[in-house]
Amino acid sequence: MLSRLKTITAGMLLAGTMLAQAGPAQAETTMKVVMHSDVKIVDPIWTTAYIVRNHGYMIYDTLFSMDEKGEIKPQMVDTYTESPDKLTYKFTLRDGLLWHDGKPVTSEDCIASIKRWSAKDPVGQKLMTFVDAITADDAKSFTVKLKSPTGLLIFGLGKPSSNVPFMMPKRVAETDPNTQISEFIGSGPFVLKQDEWKPGDKIVYTKFKDYKPRAEPASGLAGGKVAKIDRIEWLAVTDQQQAVNALLAGEIDMIEQPAFDLIPLLKDDSNIKLWNYNPLGLQYTMRFNHTQPPFDNPKVRQAVTYALNQKDFLEATVGNPEYYQVCKAMFVCGSPLASERAWTGCSSRTSRNRRNC
Structure with missing residues (x-):
């Protein structure tokens, strides 16, 4: 890309x-x-379209963001603390955060934005099953209390792609998640x-x-x-x-x-x-409808996976091998979670040193 x-x-x-x-x-x-x-839609929570996500990054900001190493870092957040039992997180916003209409960004805005995002996004939906309460401590600080520890909290608030948990003013974020917003005020x-x-x-x-x-x-x-x-x-x-x-x-x-x-x-x-602003590239995905025959049979799905050749598809859609890479990893090759062992049976040493063993 x-x-x-x-x-x-x-x-x-x-x-x-x-x-x-x-x-x-x-x-x-x-x-x-x-x-x-x-750009035909400008509500980045209502749709997962990448162009709307990109639009979101233009005008909105996020509590956390992912850096070039794939690590989640504070963005609108100045500091945060985690209790020893990993059940209570306290977040404090940076000084000087303003909405485009000149009003200050508050913790109430962020809480409403988190709730609207989590109602639509799969990671947010799963995260909220761990959340006991989100409360505002003051205008710049809020607390998240969990029912049980999870690594989804910080990751979810800093996830880089659709749906991105963009922060919006409380009056906007209180819009029903299944209804598009009509006011486009960010702090980006x-x-x-x-x-x-x-x-x-x-x-x-x-x-x-x-x-x-x-x-x-x-x-x-x-x-x-x-x-x-x-x-x-x-x-x-x-x-x-x-x-x-x-x-x-x-x-x-x-x-x-x-x-x-x-x-x-x-x-x-x-x-x-x-x-090349995205060295990891994009991953083509084929999804079987496993509720319908014959793909309700795992053996059929497995047979199709063996029968299809990635390179054939890449040659047809891209053509130039300079711009594509055959990758047998479930997650994108080159990313921290990439592994080809389940697909090829390679030894751990081989899978680290060779992309397509």
Whole structure:
């Protein structure tokens, strides 16, 4: 999965969040981007669509975030404590957190946001089976009491992908989880220009000048989110050739996910930088309907798994082996939980040293 950006904007982006690490101030800038999809829904709790998740990272913030090492780090949270029995967690928010309407972020806002997120997200639903109570201690602190210890609390609050537990004002977060929100106020580094949002055309974000980033350097989705772009426009361009032509002509600044067969055109232009912001890539998944014959039989599912060849599918969908990797791990190869032993019967030594033993 690759991103493309003109060299004139190189260094201005962090992953897919349109953020950069701290650095010298820059002149007012506008960045035009073609994302992988058009934005038609702007409630990141109501849907798991990746484009809506990406939109969420533009205008909302999270209590915790995952860094480039896959570790969960505090984001809106300043400090937190864990009781010796691992049943009571106390969280204190950072100073200076503001909503886009200028009002301070409170613990009540966060509690309401956690409850709305957990009603929709599978990790959140499971987490809440361990939760006894979530209570506000004061305007900036709240306590989570568990029925029994679980590692899901901090991980869940910092999970990086859909549904992400984005924080919203209490009045917004109290919207029924099965109803889309109608007010789009966040506390993140960018503000949604709702008056300029035109589905099928573009969605516009402007820098939130009162956003207070963390002091640490940016790392993955954690650390200091320092916005260095004053205005960002996500343009809805469905034709990949048209998007690439626009990038080559300097009419746009970035394509999030260009078609594989058009990448050679971009490589040939010295003004274009190809940037892999997700080294782990994406994993194709085939899911059997195990409630219906013949796939209600585990032996049939196992036979199909042996019969299908990953490389055939990857050749058909990607084509260039430079951009794909055969991986027999249940979890993505290269990730902390990756293992091929259950699939290949390799020894632990072999599975550590070879991807496809």
